[in-house]
Amino acid sequence: MSTPELKQRPHSVTLRFLAAPTDVDVTGIVPAGTVLEWVDKAAYAAAVGWSSSYCVTAYVGNIHFEDPIHSGDLVEVTASVVYTGTSSMHIHTEVSFSDPRELRPVKSSSCLVIFVAVGENGKPTAVPAFTPGTAKEIAMRESALARIEIREQIVASMNEQ
Known part of the structure; x- marks a missing residue:
């Protein structure tokens, strides 16, 4: 009897749709x-x-809006896990669009979203650790880690006031 293969967890998703009127x-x-x-x-x-x-x-933070999206544009929203804590997941998102007849993507916006996994009791629950596998994923993780430190400094500064 052979052991079943462990299925690789998806760390990225892309939603693709037309912007509607x-x-x-x-x-x-x-x-x-x-x-x-x-x-x-x-x-x-x-x-x-x-x-x-x-x-x-x-x-949700570090949102940057660049080019506007219009009705009829083909929109892609890509979200990728870039760092995991004990129960948190830092997810980089990028929104792009194109004319469906030309398919030349234009970046519209990007941001960082942090989610916390919760169990049936409503309390935070552990998530699997994410290990970046490419140079881009390593750079995105480093960016997420730098933002953690900046947010902690801002909170400390605000608490001092």
Whole structure:
């Protein structure tokens, strides 16, 4: 009897869809709130896929909006685990779009989302450790680690006031 192979956990997901007329505001552009909703959905899918657990959003930050998205654009939202703590997952997201006839992607926005895995008792639960496998993944992990230190400094500074 052979042992079953361990299935590799997915650490990245990409959602691909057309921006609908109902996604845009009166200016014909997808508003930031809608883009953030897409980011949260993709990041949640990456977090759940990695942790195999229900997850809650703990942080959304470092969002940068570059080019606007219009109705009819083909949108891709990629979310990738870049660092894991004991129960947290730092997920880098990138939103891009293109004219579906040309398929030349244009970066629209990127940000960092942190999720915490929670167990059936509603308390944080451990997640598997993520080990980066490429130079880009290592750089993304280092960026996430640097942001942890900066956030801790900001909190300490605010607590002193």
